[in-house]
Amino acid sequence: MTNAGDDLKDYLREQLRDMAPHRAVLRAVECRFMAQVPLTSPVLDIGCGDGHFASIAYDKLPVDIGVDVMVRDLPEAAARRGVYRQVMFASGVALPFADRSFNTVISNCVIEHIPDNRAMLAEISRVLRPGGVFATTLPSEHFGEYLLGATLLRKIGLGKLGEGYGAFFNRISNHYHVYPPEEWRRRLAAVGLQVEEHIYYFSAAAHRRFDLSHYLGVPNLISKRLLGRWMLFDAQRELFERWLRPFYEEPLPAAGAYQFLQCRKLEGAGVTKA
Numbered sequence: 342m343t344n345a346g347d348d349l350k351d352y353l354r355e356q357l358r359d360m361a362p363h364r365a366v367l368r369a370v371e372c373r374f375m376a377q378v379p380l381t382s383p384v385l386d387i388g389c390g391d392g393h394f395a396s397i398a399y400d401k402l403p404v405d406i407g408v409d410v411m412v413r414d415l416p417e418a419a420a421r422r423g424v425y426r427q428v429m430f431a432s433g434v435a436l437p438f439a440d441r442s443f444n445t446v447i448s449n450c451v452i453e454h455i456p457d458n459r460a461m462l463a464e465i466s467r468v469l470r471p472g473g474v475f476a477t478t479l480p481s482e483h484f485g486e487y488l489l490g491a492t493l494l495r496k497i498g499l500g501k502l503g504e505g506y507g508a509f510f511n512r513i514s515n516h517y518h519v520y521p522p523e524e525w526r527r528r529l530a531a532v533g534l535q536v537e538e539h540i541y542y543f544s545a546a547a548h549r550r551f552d553l554s555h556y557l558g559v560p561n562l563i564s565k566r567l568l569g570r571w572m573l574f575d576a577q578r579e580l581f582e583r584w585l586r587p588f589y590e591e592p593l594p595a596a597g598a599y600q601f602l603q604c605r606k607l608e609g610a611g612v613t614k615a
Contacts, residue, residue: 350376353589355397357578361561361571363554366585367599370542371449371478372398374601378476380404381444385468387433387461388451392418392425399424404447408436434460441470448477450599453516459528466532466606475534475604482521485511487545487598489552510552525602534604541597547588548598554585 352372356365376398382405386395389407391414403423408431409415418428431437433448434457446465455461465475485491485507494503511519520528522539529536543551561571572578 352376352397353582353586357572357582359393359571361565362558362581362585363551365581366547366554366589367543367551368394368397369589371599371601374478374540374542375399375447375449375476378445378447378603379474380447381474383443384445384447385436385438385443386425387436387446387448387465389418389425389428390414392421392428394449396421396424398449405443408433434464436464436468438468440467442468444470444473446473446475448475450478450480452477453479453518456517458518459531462528462534463532466534469534469606471606471608473606475606476602478599478601479525480511480514480516480519481541481596481598481600482519483545483596484516484519484548484598487543487548489549492545492549522600522602525600529602529604533607533609535607536602536604538601538603540601541594541599542601543598544588544591544594545596545598547591550585550588551598554581 350372352369353366356369356372360368372394375394380399380402384404384406386404386407387409389395389404389409390411392407395404395407395418400423403426405426407418407425407428409418409428410430410432412430415428415430418425429437433451433455446469448465452458452461469475485504488507488510490506490510491503494500494506522536526536526539561577565571572581
């Protein structure tokens with residue numbers, strides 16, 4: 342089973358149908374990366390959530406197994422036809438699978454939320470077969486720095502408050518790890534995973550708009566809580582789409598607020614389950 346991705350697919354429009362605007366543009370960019378990962382079966386998705394991301398990024402083939410610790414999301418993931426062959430409750434730091442069970446492991450913006458990320462990386466390596474692929478997206482070391490609030494505070498000479506603003510957003514986002522690529526390379530290499538591709542995405546300008554859309558999206562949040570929909574009218578969706586599209590289509594930045602890594606498990610490397 343392989344997945345070639347689809348450069349012609351409009352992931353932004355797809356994501357805006359069911360997501361808050363700030364999340365939609367970020368997830369749309371991530372879809373473009375993750376849809377290009379060669380999915381060789383069996384495939385494990387760690388942190389599958391409700392299956393919404395996979396239903397868009399991998400819509401041409403089912404992922405073998407999706408796992409998550411958020412029990413409330415699993416029924417929705419299981420109900421999505423053609424997305425997962427199986428979904429189950431499991432933690433990334435204690436995967437209920439035998440050594441070398443999968444050829445591909447994917448995880449979209451999950452590892453940064455795990456306090457003990459070394460344990461999770463070791464588990465990923467353990468269940469991945471030699472030569473297998475692991476792909477993930479993560480916030481980078483620039484996440485807090487590039488936020489609009491942090492940028493504005495620096496510009497008026499309040500750099501320390503700007504740092505605090507960034508740290509606050511990392512904290513409320515449950516980001517335990519916002520490392521530069523060099524640190525991720527070290528941590529991945531320690532469990533036998535060699536980084537073959539690293540890409541920054543979401544420029545400073547895109548991240549500032551992402552931050553601003555948190556505040557502009559408050560009416561959408563109220564709509565979602567009261568009526569179950571992020572946007573009530575097509576005109577709202579079209580307005581946000583025009584506002585966000587330049588950042589969905591922007592060239593890759595030299596440094597970004599997020600990063601994509603694709604790794605390969607080295608022959609003879611990894612850990613085994615005791």
